[in-house]
Amino acid sequence: MNKASIKIVIADDNRFFCDALKDSLNKYKELSVKNTFTTINDLIKFTQNNNLDILILDVNFNGENSLDFIPEIKPPNSNFKIIALTTMNNNYMREKAHNKGVDLFIGKDGDLANFKSVILDCFNNDRVKKSKINAKIKVGNYTFTKRKLEILQALYIHSDKKEKELSETLNITESSLKSHKRELFEITNTKNTPELIKFGIQNGLIVS
Numbered sequence: 001m002n003k004a005s006i007k008i009v010i011a012d013d014n015r016f017f018c019d020a021l022k023d024s025l026n027k028y029k030e031l032s033v034k035n036t037f038t039t040i041n042d043l044i045k046f047t048q049n050n051n052l053d054i055l056i057l058d059v060n061f062n063g064e065n066s067l068d069f070i071p072e073i074k075p076p077n078s079n080f081k082i083i084a085l086t087t088m089n090n091n092y093m094r095e096k097a098h099n100k101g102v103d104l105f106i107g108k109d110g111d112l113a114n115f116k117s118v119i120l121d122c123f124n125n126d127r128v129k130k131s132k133i134n135a136k137i138k139v140g141n142y143t144f145t146k147r148k149l150e151i152l153q154a155l156y157i158h159s160d161k162k163e164k165e166l167s168e169t170l171n172i173t174e175s176s177l178k179s180h181k182r183e184l185f186e187i188t189n190t191k192n193t194p195e196l197i198k199f200g201i202q203n204g205l206i207v208s
Helices: 015-025 040-049 066-073 091-100 112-124 146-157 163-170 174-188 193-202
Strands: 006-011 031-037 054-058 081-086 104-107 136-139 142-145
Touching (some): 006 015, 006 112, 015 112, 031 040, 054 066, 066 081, 066 091, 081 112, 091 104, 091 136, 104 112, 136 146, 146 193, 163 174, 174 193
Parallel strands (some): 006 054, 081 104
Antiparallel strands (some): 136 142
């Protein structure tokens, strides 16, 4: 009796990429792409009511961070594994993905020629235990503390808030927020908040 194929679902906001990846994976008898999705809502509806083994999930999904939807995408009684596929392949996003429950995080800019092996390894092995979080995170030639990156994310997400409101949201003093911003400007060689946010987006620290 032939061993059942691994049931795969692909979710990416680029229909062309979905179709191309589906065709490349369906060449292997061990793999079977059951469905592809280009919207988070359709993906959630599917995973709530269907069985699958592997979800290949794009992180930047039409300007939204799909990692934030994982609690809805993967119900508590589900045991499928998630491979996050993204162009934002840096340690900060990798760490966030694992914290959200992603089993494997790989970059779209890498060599996908061995993607079959990647899927088989992910399916057959238990999730690798996450190593202890480093106090500092290196992104390119820049080094940040985890707190600094949380501040950067908050500046984007709550861009409509004044510093007093934002400091209350972050549960820090207004002077502490200003200090964090000054240090972020120095680290990134930016002069103001819009430039800082632009830096974050261009360097894969913010999903826009």
